[in-house]
Amino acid sequence: NHTKKTVAVVDLAVAFEEQASDDAESSALARIAAHKRTKYDPIKRHLEHQGWKVHLSALVYGSLGAVASGNHKVYTEHLGLLKRDAKRLDRQLSAACIQSSRRIWNLHCSQHRARQHQARPSQGPRGSRATETGGTPSQRSRR
Structure with missing residues (x-):
């Protein structure tokens, strides 16, 4: 958005699901989401230096259909989709x-x-x- 000087950087990943425990934070999907956000940190810093407000996000799905817990928030808060549209897209x-x-x-x-x-x-x-x-x-x- 040029008038508000905001940008959303969203990276989509499909991961092989491997989760050793029930802890959602240690899941492969959570690790990949964190890696994707880290990947774009230099771009975020560059744009922020130029006065832009940057939202880095990752949409992560498992190869067998698992959905990362943060996907819905990315759709609704960062991309501005309605909840029903976000759920349908997910x-x-x-x-x-x-x-x-x-x-x-x-x-x-x-x-x-x-x-x-x-x-x-x-x-x-x-x-x-x-x-x-x-x-x-x-x-x-x-x-």
Whole structure:
């Protein structure tokens, strides 16, 4: 906002979820959010030196759909979204993370199977394309 001389720097991260304890502050999502804010500290200092008010934020989602506790505050306070819009966007991004993770996993599995088939060329094909990509075989191919 040029008239108020305010700027919001928001970095989005999708992290592999690994949490050893129930403490939200020690979670991988909290650590990544802190890292993202630290990453932009030099930019924040530069802009503040020029008279801007800077809000550094991180939106962090887990690869299996977890949502960092601070995301809602970023949407509503730093970006000015209505609470219902923030909640809807949070759900949509969480679902997108799950869908993308599934696509990545299916790609990984199909590539792994392809490498296994290349290592054993004397054997014939073992399944249909649907089963190689993690899908369910059609009724005809189950017979």
